[in-house]
Amino acid sequence: MDSMVRAASLRGLPRLVDALGGDGAGLLARFRVPAPALDSDEAVIPSPAAAQVLETAAAELDCPDLGLRLAGQQNATVLGPLALAIENSPTFGAALDTANRFLFVHSPALTVSQIPDPSGRPGVVGLLYRGTEAEPLPPQVVDLGLGLFHRIIVLLHGGPYGLRSVHLPHAPLAPVSSYTAFFGADVRFGRPDAVLRVPGGLATTPVPGGNQVLRDIAVDYITSHFPAPGRSVADRVRLLLTQALGTSPVEVAAIARLLRTHPRTLQRRLAAEHTTFESILDEVRRDTAARLITQTDLPLTQVTAMVALAEQSALSRAARRWFGVSPRELRATAAGRTR
Secondary structure, three states: OOEEEEEHHHHHHHHHHHOOOOHHHHHHHHHHOOOOHHHOOOOEEHHHHHHHHHHHHHOOOOOOOHHHHHHHHHOOOHHHHHHHHHHHHEEEEHHHHHHHHHHHOOOOOEEEEEEEEEOOOEEEEEEEEEEEOOOOOHHEEEHHHHHHHHHHHHHHHOOOOOOEEEOOOOOOOOOOHHHHHHHOOOOOOOOOOOEEEEEEHHHOOOOOOOOOHHHHHHHHHHHHHOOOOOOOOOHHHHHHHHHHHHOOOHHHHHHHOOOOOOHHHHHHHHHHOOOOOOHHHHHHHHHHHHHHHHHHHOOOOHHHOOOOOOHHHHHHHHHHHHHOOOOOHHHHHHHHHOO
């Protein structure tokens, strides 16, 4: 069975096709995509149909940068209820975690995540955009998706955010200048994945105008209306803790409430998966601390708060248990490796 994607992912395409001399409504009809669905936050269509519409339009209109053009006309609202949660996140890192956790609401075939810099440069991380192994993304879909990913960050940031370069897995579909003009940075083709290379400190940068109350409402709505398909309880707890760390309570009762279950029931379900709430929290703290210590220059007092520990001495003890060295030694070692 084909995976689905929100019809809103094609929002603005008929108008763009018409402007290029084509027939936008007729194009949608050929692939049985109802035109009114594009204005809905709920309607979904088969992912292959959405991809075929894009690829066909680009070929027939001789418009190889169609995906980029459409991305330039869209914003986060095409993500439906997920947009509200992303736009009201406290930091860009939290916004990315929210997108990673809930992007299945837009399409189960898509993922976004933070990865080490593919080029191995200090102070730089990669923001990865990809499909599944079973359903790789066609080139126009990659251009649209990564272009929209970039555009959402620009809109949230209020302008350029320090993009270092862009990696794309396909050859240029249009003149390279079209890509560099859109992204405002160097674009490299034929790479393993679609990646935005960004400053490591972007994750801790506050999202201007973020409203925690609105974000909580959006997250509660999504979790109650869109259960994650095939995701283990441990994975759901891990994502919730990653999202909450440093900004919201990380007690088992708070996480159980988000999952709409009783704390004891949550603990039993985790035990059935051979883990515990405490061990998952420790893993999330460890991974977050490692990233903040080695990839940012944040004061250790701030790192302590962002991993939800009460005192810097607690961070020091935890770092020795996790890494065998103090936080300062870990940072110095990482800095030495990148020189």
